[in-house]
Amino acid sequence: MSVFAYPSETIREAEKPLFEAGIPLMARAARALANSAAAILKSDHGQVSGTRVCVLAGPGNNAGDALFAAATLGRRGAAVTVITLFDRTHDEGLAAARSAGAQVVTFTTAQAESARADALSELSRADLVLDGILGTGGRRGLPEHISTLIADWAPHRTGRLIAVDVPSDLDPNHAGAGKRLHADRTVTFGGLKTELIDPRVDEFIGTIDVIDIGLGLDPGLATAELLDSDDLVTGFPRPDETAHKYSRGVTGVLAGSEEYPGAGVLTTTSAVNTGAGMVRYLGSPLVAEFVLGLHPEVVSASGRIDAVVFGPGDPEPEFVQGVADALTGNHTPIVVDAGGLDMIARAESMAGTWLADRPLIITPHAAELARLLSRLLGEIITANRIGANPIRWAQRAAELTGAIVLLKGHHTVIAAPDGHVVLPEPGPGSLATAGSGDVLAGILGTLAAITAAHGRYDSDDRTRPPREWARLAGLGVLLHNEAGRRAVTASGFADALAEVVSELIHGVD
Template identity: 40%
Template structure:
């Protein structure tokens, strides 16, 4: 799991080793120089003879870059340091000059001289600001970053941009983009990831994330991370695997109240997503048309009421269809009464302004997109637009979780999962091809099935007054990873380093690729033959 900690947590963790004289900056600079060299090698360039531009601001990030520049100069790079603040790190500056780095004082200057240097360099090392920066960059740095970003976008041979700790200008703790930012190809972050490197929209500007161990691990291990990203190993640990004694009821039974006469496809797609995850049974409750489609496509689905261990509700349901909306409401009431988990998607989200459903447990997972989340928050007294949510997804997902009590999975290019407390989860596993009709219905089925696998455990905890101790959020993040991975496989974009833009996909292709996605993450149980 990738953990991200706030700037305040990092500063507190740094204090003891710095007081003890540990060489944190030396470790950071050596690793940064190595990452610049690696980036050059991946582009097919030799380190010796390459031109590197250090974009140096005040503070320790600038010091990291200057010391790294000294390492690179000794390896044969032609290194230039553009000082864009009056008080560059003195020891770093001395080391850079001693190693032959060309130093250019440009603080307060117009962007022209900076751009002239930038055009000569194949690598730009962005060390303009550190993790303590708040709000948008101010001039002259804002002017410099705007000019550099424009130059990079217009260059036929884009320079490699390596950011130190964070791309300058992002919201370090919240992932917002309050002003100009220089997008990075690679971000080398020290000690731990920062939340803004995982959370949208800033996460999309960080490029490849490299976390460097500088000796803060023990101090940060005692702190709850602010944000997390699940890896394949985490999903393998979470995903229920059947054992010899299991049967269909112990493997999880999911109740589906999705689709309608007007939108029967949502029923088929949510069932397809659920069936391919490995649960024991799907029960479908719905009107004639979607029921008929499910029977013809998936005879495994039971179309009769009975015991379930989780519910998936609302996909393809128009709240204005009174009879169908009432069926969704009855199923949610049953879930709450029985203490079993539930997924609320699309039409089910409109129930949350009803007085009967204003205080939900964290075992209920909401799956809105940005527009639906804005509608939900506005309906609960927090006037919000879709643009507001897009600008600060993490903040609004957390706000919705706090207001409703539920776990919130906010769909997007980076999916954010927020519980009322605990860390945020941010999964960047999907492909842009996943933005297609019905893909969210498949996710509803996948997540519902995963919750059903833990349904008895979560119901037992609910009976004891618990809410799963963060498990619903982890399961939601795991479902997002598998769903996104399936889309990449369907689009021909897996393994991750496969070149090319991929190909268009349908939601049904995503559902069909779920078993292949699970094969990429699941491990054989310990002691299995061949283990």
């Protein structure tokens, strides 16, 4: 199910009144950390007793979490060593670890070389290491004696590493990965931190366990939402027994051209198979013949539309103008993909265009977004720059265009104009094939049409906030992912949608 990510400052502010009220937050965190550590030790070694655990202890509260957890592991029979790396650490936690039998190695810049050798020896033979060096409030960059120790330990590391709350020195812009800790698991407390969702830090965090310690965070304060396949099962819009074709949404498809007819077929097929009440094809008569030959239920006559998919296959200008005229003055949602993005880039602003004042989802890959931003910003933005920081650039594009920006890639990033981000779980590698984006566009168009139609027939005429549209786009990506697990070509994905959607609506026998 979905998980919300919050700025570290938001989580710290939520902790303050509970600390002041005497709520034992550290005890809760340490108990959960000890349980997670014990599970790893049991998985790797069959038991906790007899294993070796090492704590890298810094000066803050995350060191306290690690030390108290290590004390629990020590009482369960683990041999614990604490390596203190600064002139101070969490005194109560250190005392608890000592009372449970922990040995202490003091290794600071003032210590002799023998202490460094002892620290390296303990790390190299540890079955599990707890990284409690620096937390979210720590400054970027580890002191030289620590980074050198980490680099020397890396070739000899045989055990697992758990990062406590966040991996120390978690800076996506910092080079020197060899002198940084690479966690197998990050156990974070209170809520998922925004720092942990950046795709650039994946190699440092491992799997993430989010431990609820009773903060009661408001999802409205979240900066991001992570979606998985369970969200698709619960969030897919299913028709009820009173549904009819118009209440299920009418998807307009302006895709394909005489030069690229296949894009029109793929986009329309995916719109049909995603469960639209009706699909209208709005483009070239030549492409319409291909579409109707495969899907006789598609309508090519003009009429009511709840959402439009525009752009795949570079539709001819006369059909673009026809759709623009039909949509002027209303608020019909639009999904813009591929060649349609150039129309946005050529507009000096969104105001005054037929794309303005409506829900708008754009679906570029990195190169397409680079071209769009280069025109909007008046400077050269490259695909490499986009790939180096996809969240930031998707947010920038959403801010500039007022659109929901779905930046396609292995880690698809969806940004709303207010900066909120939706991150669907990655899909299979089979999706990286020609025409896959056309299929996704058709999915998004139909989900938008269903949503718009539901609003009308449920007497819900409120304006849906951009975050809801961003989440809807995330569900579309998850549906695309599931189709990608059942086929290896774009036409196969479009066909597989019928089976996936049937299972979502009717269930699996």
